[in-house]
Amino acid sequence: MLLPDQNWKLAEYLDYWLGRAVNAERRPNTHKRYEVVVRLHLKPALGKKSLQQLSVRMVEDFYRKLIAEGTSRNTVYQAKKVLSATLTHAMRQELLLRNVARLAEMPQYKPKEAQYWTAQETIAFLSAAQSDPLYHALALTVLYGLRRGEVLGIRWRDVDFEKSVLRIRQQIQRIGGALREVELKTDSSVRDEPLLATARDVLMKQRAKQQAARLIAGIDWLGAGTEDELVFTTRTGNPIEPRNLYRSFHRIIESHGLRRIKLHELRHTNGTAQKDLNVPATDTQAILGHSSVSTTHLYQHVSLSHKRDALEKVENHLFAQQLAEGEAGSRQQLPSSQQIYRRMISPTSGGPTGIRTQDTRLKRPIQQTLNDRLTSVDQVMRDRKRAWKLGCVAVNFTVKDSGLELAA
Template sequence: MAHRSANGEGSIYRRKDGRYEAALYVDTTSGKRKRLRFYGTTRTEVSAKLTEARLQAQRGVPSPDKNWRVGEYLDHWLDQAVRTKRRPLTYRRSEAIVRLRLKPGLGTYALKGLSVHTIQMFLDRLHATGTTEASLYQIRKVLSAALTYAVRTELLFRNVARLVELPTYTPREAAYWSTKELERFLHAGEQDPLYSMFVMLVLYGLRSGEVRGIRWCDVDFERDELRIRQQVQRIDGALQQVPLKTASSRRDEPLLATAREVLLRQRTKQAVARATAGSSWQGSGDETELVFTTKSGRPIEARNVLRSFRRICAQHEIPLITLHGLRHSNATTQKDLDVPARDIQAILGHGDVKTTGIYEHVDMSRKRAALEKVEGQLFAEDVGDRGRSRQLSRQSHEPTAVNHPGIRTKENTHLCRVGTFFGGSSQTRTGDTRLFRTTEQILQGRITEVKERVKRAERQWMLGAVAVNLAVRVTPN
């Protein structure tokens, strides 16, 4: 009699086409019950799939109410998790990676069938066709975020993207300017229309979006304070004022005398531009007005700031760095002035002091100065009189009474009495290798020589005694 499966155990049977099929009722993420079906060429294969599904049901893990493909799920993730809960810039970057990379390569795969091997092969193909290591990390980052959301919403049991191995990636160190190069740039850009903005970038290490997002209500001339509260970004084709990314980015800075001066000049310049524009002025015209605007009162494009920055560098032959490199330069200047790392972190608006360490750089002159301090501490006598040491070293090779073994002088005798020494009496190098030995080593050699002589004398005495004894015995009476 055939065994009948109990309720909830599922069933396995053979289809007319020769394959095996299993069926099991489970609870879905929508709260409804659904009948899952599994197919395979052997009964063992189907039984394994059924057992896995049954175990998940017993653990209380609901089954997805839809058989997602990777492509359609990524669109769902962008709409439900990224667009509504992340910054517009984050959505734009994630959407581009999904559209250009993930959907063409993985879009047709079943979401539940996505494996480590499948993703590994996909990323390996991208790398083989010229995709950089940095881009691979960004692609995996976006895919991993999507699969994490799938695990959180109980569509998957694990995030397989985290198990994928990527080639070693070492980010290039950002280029930055020394203090002298910063001074050259500020001097060269004094006549540029964006000079006031460049002063703020150099002085406070602000981000491009932050300096373009400063409003007049953020500048407190009475208390000498500068508040960083928002930034300007291009979203959906238009420049918009948006909140800063993190709480640490929202910070208050002291309004320094130089910053106060350039901002007052900027306010006068903007008032003239507003009066000239008249009714065509597109700014708010009140204290919520942006500090840095175009001639028509609109926010300034990031690319226009970068264009002016590059033009100044090219015209005055200043080494070109990125605009963000000014932020690195500010952090490095503060470090060189012995500003504590925690204070630099607060000024730059970093959430972690480790991030601040990435922005701090050490140039060759600072390295040389630091290592020369070490050299001076450990080799003070050699560093202080290196020329005299070289001269004495050359003299030590000459056949003088000090280093010539055939000459016995008071100084040479003194050398033999020193407990431990290296080289000659003045601690310099010498050509006489015996002078590199300690007194104990020298005495040990002398004692060994005396012992050998005593042994030879004893043997000679014994041989003489034996010879006399034999002579007495053979002599006739």
């Protein structure tokens, strides 16, 4: 526990936090990102202030200044994240009573939505990539949605051909000017994947390719030559630079005129493909190695084709009659009997025409009136015929009673 009576400057506490808390809890690359934010932004602007001097307004002014200087909103967001984490640590050490970084409002930040490929675009990429030296690594990246450090960190001991299991256990990253094998991003990133037929074929071909490279390199081969050896290596057995996988990916895109996305967005492509195939989100979470299903939802996008499918269902449900009439109209030049009927009754009823719903309260009385009229005419004719016959009988009786005879 730190002494609360020490007058900590923010710059001093940031160094303490980076050296003690971040080194112990975070991955090396995370520490590196935090250190850049501290060195370039937090220390120059707020470093001379004591922890107790920091105020909400002071921090809000800091955010606005960064934006006014043209700093990206993502960098401003990272600065708030680092400052907030530092002050939270100070609260746990009982040096502060509140976290002004959390209380301060910053301009709204909405990250750009990630891009992804459709199934057709992904297939086109895989076809174009087959001649690339790193095709096998890219194929596994597409199939499993692996991070680039994960696919380059696979060792032969992680591939179980007998049990058909592919284990993701470590990753390769460049840290401090050297390639290092480090832990995965989160505990959830440690996972076992089924060794699919495509993956098995790709890995068998990669093993043969690596063995051939080892024979050519001879004594210059730097790999271990055992099951601990990395699956994907250079011609001399060294780990592959993650940036080289990135470069191969974009070289293939540019040379074949494919739509440009980021290498990491192949994970979004994989997640969206699983969503389109109705894979449960919890299964996708386990496959991609996310710590929560809410993160997985960020990797699943609604494609235009699925929007079309959904809206076509709505269209068919609500506009089926109009669609049927439109199709019938396209097959014949003469109007349909239903259309003729509408034209006949519209001038009489004043009811709506076209695609609007017909007023059944107007249509039904008109149909009943026509029937009533025919019945009424028949009834009148019957009544008049009956009256005429009765009249004739009455006249006959009258003439006979008076003794008069009528001319024939």
